[in-house]
Amino acid sequence: MTRRSITRQYPEVQPDLPPRSRGVIALFEENCTVCMLCARECPDWCIYIDSHKETLPAPTGGRARTRNVLDRFAIDFALCMYCGICIEACPFDALFWSPEFEYAEYDIAELTHERERLREWMWTVPPPPAHDPGAEPPKELKAR
Amino acid sequence: MSTERIVGVGAGTKDLATEDMTLNIGPQHPSTHGVLRLRITLDGERITAAEPIIGYMHRGAEKLFEVRDYRQIIVLANRHDWLSAFASELGVVLAVERMLGMEVPVRAVWARTLLAELNRVLNHLMFLGSYPLEVGAITPIFYSFREREQVQRVMEEISGGRLHYMFNRVGGLKEELPAGWLGRVTDAVAAVRHGVGDIDRLIRGNEIFRARTRGVGVLTREQIEQYGVSGPIARASGVDFDLRRDEPYLAYGELQDVLRVVTRTEGDCLARFECLLDQVHASLDLADACVARLKELPPGPINVRLPKVLKVPEGHTYAWTENPLGINGYYLVSHGEKTPWRLKLRSASFNNIQVLREMLPGHLVADMIAILGSMFFVVGDIDK
Numbered sequence: 001m002t003r004r005s006i007t008r009q010y011p012e013v014q015p016d017l018p019p020r021s022r023g024v025i026a027l028f029e030e031n032c033t034v035c036m037l038c039a040r041e042c043p044d045w046c047i048y049i050d051s052h053k054e055t056l057p058a059p060t061g062g063r064a065r066t067r068n069v070l071d072r073f074a075i076d077f078a079l080c081m082y083c084g085i086c087i088e089a090c091p092f093d094a095l096f097w098s099p100e101f102e103y104a105e106y107d108i109a110e111l112t113h114e115r116e117r118l119r120e121w122m123w124t125v126p127p128p129p130a131h132d133p134g135a136e137p138p139k140e141l142k143a144r
Numbered sequence: 145m146s147t148e149r150i151v152g153v154g155a156g157t158k159d160l161a162t163e164d165m166t167l168n169i170g171p172q173h174p175s176t177h178g179v180l181r182l183r184i185t186l187d188g189e190r191i192t193a194a195e196p197i198i199g200y201m202h203r204g205a206e207k208l209f210e211v212r213d214y215r216q217i218i219v220l221a222n223r224h225d226w227l228s229a230f231a232s233e234l235g236v237v238l239a240v241e242r243m244l245g246m247e248v249p250v251r252a253v254w255a256r257t258l259l260a261e262l263n264r265v266l267n268h269l270m271f272l273g274s275y276p277l278e279v280g281a282i283t284p285i286f287y288s289f290r291e292r293e294q295v296q297r298v299m300e301e302i303s304g305g306r307l308h309y310m311f312n313r314v315g316g317l318k319e320e321l322p323a324g325w326l327g328r329v330t331d332a333v334a335a336v337r338h339g340v341g342d343i344d345r346l347i348r349g350n351e352i353f354r355a356r357t358r359g360v361g362v363l364t365r366e367q368i369e370q371y372g373v374s375g376p377i378a379r380a381s382g383v384d385f386d387l388r389r390d391e392p393y394l395a396y397g398e399l400q401d402v403l404r405v406v407t408r409t410e411g412d413c414l415a416r417f418e419c420l421l422d423q424v425h426a427s428l429d430l431a432d433a434c435v436a437r438l439k440e441l442p443p444g445p446i447n448v449r450l451p452k453v454l455k456v457p458e459g460h461t462y463a464w465t466e467n468p469l470g471i472n473g474y475y476l477v478s479h480g481e482k483t484p485w486r487l488k489l490r491s492a493s494f495n496n497i498q499v500l501r502e503m504l505p506g507h508l509v510a511d512m513i514a515i516l517g518s519m520f521f522v523v524g525d526i527d528k
Contacts, residue, residue, distance in 0.1 A: 020304035
């Protein structure tokens with residue numbers, strides 16, 4: 001009963017959030033291939049992607065190749081349900097959770113984060129926590 | 145000459161002309177956590193009829209399930225009862241796994257059991273704080289929220305969420321347990337066990353609390369059976385039914401020597417509160433047993449690799465679980481598509497709240513608050 005309260009002095013003292021904390025979604029756009037899986041798997045369709053095709057000049061003796069170029073990648077956090085399906089669905093590791101949460105806005109339209117802002121969140125993504133000793137080694141290590 | 149003439153009728157001269165009053169409690173009312181509306185008819189201060197009017201928060205969850213694949217359904221399934229998110233996710237994945245005939249890794253089964261019990265503790269601590277608040281005791285909610293925070297932190301560490309965990313997947317859990325997490329669970333469980341003892345001593349013997357709840361709102365066995373009331377509310381009236389013991393799912397079959405089903409016979413508000421309080425202790429013991437087992441288990445996977453498009457074979461099944469508030473059931477009908485053809489949701493609060501029309505008549509308005517608070521419901525779970 002006489003234990004100290006665990007109240008945090010929030011604006012002065014930042015909370016120590018665990019690395020898995022689902023605060024905001026960060027985009028590592030260098031990895032994005034515009035496969036659209038995240039936008040299709042999203043349960044409430046809050047990811048907007050625009051792209052165009054670019055034809056690379058044919059190397060000597062080869063064919064011209066086309067590739068997708070990302071024009072727009074935006075997440076509407078006013079709609080987002082923070083389920084993380086987009087991050088799970090991404091086959092190229094272009095989306096990550098970050099525990100950052102201080103992005104409240106007065107205007108709801110401001111909650112749509114465009115690619116530049118999503119890319120900035122990348123700097124706040126923490127490394128994943130180590131696994132329990134009873135866990136199987138992660139497949140990234142097994143593949144080595 | 146004297147003639148008797150009545151010049152005015154004072155109240156009470158003839159038979160008292162009174163009128164019943166219809167009173168709306170809610171949909172916005174400080175004592176009805178959420179948007180439950182009750183239309184009650186009053187004779188003076190006594191309730192003569194009561195009718196719960198539900199649906200203000202209806203979001204069409206069942207219809208939405210039909211156009212979502214099974215991973216997307218989990219997003220919605222953990223939202224109808226926001227205090228039992230993990231337990232509600234479980235029903236969906238258990239149904240799908242049964243239809244697929246899928247074997248879930250043993251570590252996942254034990255971790256799910258542990259998380260389900262921690263979720264139960266979180267849910268009960270909420271009501272253990274809010275119920276005394278509703279009958280006039282302000283302090284307990286601060287203590288219960290302090291204890292909740294301990295459990296909340298371990299839940300956030302493993303799942304990343306504080307409310308909508310989104311941690312179940314068909315075939316297991318989303319991610320591995322973080323290193324050292326089991327130790328932190330043990331610490332949290334020990335701290336909560338200590339803290340719940342404080343709440344227990346603060347409230348259980350409190351004279352005012354007892355006076356307001358004892359013998360008030362007695363729910364009979366017949367009413368429970370007629371209305372399909374379940375969970376701690378039913379067990380407080382001596383209906384000794386708990387799916388964890390009577391139809392074990394997850395690892396409960398192996399936990400029978402630890403599992404204690406808390407029952408009372410009185411069926412009044414106090415019995416319901418005591419059931420919840422003792423159930424927290426029972427859940428903490430189960431959590432400890434799960435941690436001990438998880439530490440012993442040989443290394444292994446926590447989930448099953450799923451195909452890119454998960455289709456459930458044609459057929460139907462009914463999976464029910466003992467959610468913190470009562471029986472939660474999912475009736476899954478599949479036509480072999482990646483979405484269910486129908487997923488019926490049976491939520492505990494919906495049935496538990498209907499019995500109010502039988503319970504409230506005959507009580508005073510002041511007792512209504514005590515009864516309503518002791519029915520432990522979540523409006524999202526009623527309206528779905």
